Every structure is written in C-alpha cells, then in structure tokens.
Amino acid sequence: MLTLYWALLITGVLFAIVSVLFGDLLSSALDGPLDFLWGDHLHALQPTVVLSGLTACGGAGILLTRYTWWGSAAILITAITCAVAASILVYLFCVKPMQNSENSVAYSMQDLVGRAAEVSVPIPAEGYGEVVMRVGAGNTNHIAASYDKVDIGAGTKVVTVEVIDGTLFVTCLDTEV
Structure with a gap:
C-alpha cells in the first residue's frame, strides 16, 4: 500500500509543478477536447479538485503508515477521508470563488439605452460628438448625436434615449424647464 500512496503523492506533486510551469500552454493545447469531462455540470470534478484529493490521500497514507500502528x-x-476533505476544501475555497469572480466585459449596444454619460466631444445639433x-468595470467612448437636435457642450451630463446603427442618440440629463 505504501507504493500506492507514494504514487498518488508524486502524481499530485508532478501535476502541480507541470500546472505552474506549463498550465497556460497545456490549457491552450487541450482547449476543447477534454471539456466534456468537467463541463458546466461537473465543477466539483475538475482536475484541480480531483488531483488535490489524490495527493492528500497519498500524503495521509504515507504519514499514517509511518507514524501510526493502525492496520x-x-x-x-x-x-480516503482526508482526500475527500481536501477535495471539498479546494473546491469551496479555490474553485468556486474563482468561478464566481468571473466578470464579462461584454455588453449590447441596446443595454446602453437609459444610461447616463458625459459628453467628451461637443455634439452639434446636426452632427456627431462623443x-x-x-460600463462594467471601466469607461467606454461612443459616437453620439443629439436626440433633440440641440447643441450639447463638453462636460454635459446626458442620457441615452435610443441607439441607431451604433450611434447613441442622447438628450441632456439636467433639462431645465
């Protein structure tokens, strides 16, 4: 049994070393063919979780064999109990938080309707500005035109009324009556 425990421990350590040194390269090379193994429904069985459990099993087996009188x-x-516990901990404290932290920077132009903006390049009554x-975690610049066909100066707060062909049609946010 000691040979099995050493094999598990060495396999896990080698996987960790290869992941650190060549992780991005291997990820790119194997992107796609192995996705069915841990798709959207099997996050708990990702290689990181499984191999950390196997490594813990090997390490615990070696230590228990050497330092206890147990059968x-x-x-x-x-x-095996240590392996399951290690896998659960790795999943809960490493894999799951990383999945929850993924942010998308993608947005639809139609999502911009009703959003506030600031004019950076003056918008003439019959023309375009910026x-x-x-949006999300950053700022984005867009071509804009005046919805009300009035001049809008730089620094003015505006709101998007509609989007046509990638152009935001905006109106002043602080309209005086």
Missing part, C-alpha cells in the same frame, strides 16, 4: 484498512479509510460612459 492497512484503517489507514486506507482515513486517507460621450464617455461607465
């Missing part, structure tokens, strides 16, 4: 069955059950708008 091989008790050591195996305890090592607005800066906060």
Whole structure:
C-alpha cells in the first residue's frame, strides 16, 4: 500500500509543478477536447479538485503508515477521508470563488439605452460628438448625436434615449424647464 500512496503523492506533486510551469500552454493545447469531462455540470470534478484529493490521500497514507500502528484498512479509510476533505476544501475555497469572480466585459449596444454619460466631444445639433460612459468595470467612448437636435457642450451630463446603427442618440440629463 505504501507504493500506492507514494504514487498518488508524486502524481499530485508532478501535476502541480507541470500546472505552474506549463498550465497556460497545456490549457491552450487541450482547449476543447477534454471539456466534456468537467463541463458546466461537473465543477466539483475538475482536475484541480480531483488531483488535490489524490495527493492528500497519498500524503495521509504515507504519514499514517509511518507514524501510526493502525492496520492497512484503517489507514486506507482515513486517507480516503482526508482526500475527500481536501477535495471539498479546494473546491469551496479555490474553485468556486474563482468561478464566481468571473466578470464579462461584454455588453449590447441596446443595454446602453437609459444610461447616463458625459459628453467628451461637443455634439452639434446636426452632427456627431462623443460621450464617455461607465460600463462594467471601466469607461467606454461612443459616437453620439443629439436626440433633440440641440447643441450639447463638453462636460454635459446626458442620457441615452435610443441607439441607431451604433450611434447613441442622447438628450441632456439636467433639462431645465
């Protein structure tokens, strides 16, 4: 059994070293063919989770064999319990938080309707200017035209009324009556 435990431990350590050194390269090379193994429904069985459990099983087996007087069955059950616990911890504290932290910077132009912006390049009554708008975690610039056909100066707060062919049609946010 000691040979099995050493094999599990060495496999896990080698996987960790290869992942650190060549992780991005391997990820690009294997992107797609192995996705069915841990798609959207099997996050708990990702290689990081499984191999960390196997590594913990190997390490626990080696330590328990060396430092306890337990029988091989008790050591195996305890090592498997350690593997399951390590896998759960890696999943809960590493994999799941990383999945939850993924942010998309994509947005639809139609999502900009009703959003506030600031004019960065003055918008003439019959022409185009530019607005800066906060989208997601950053700012984005867009071509804009006046919805009301009035001049809008730089620094003016505006709101998008509609989007036509990639152009934001805006009106002043602080309209005086």
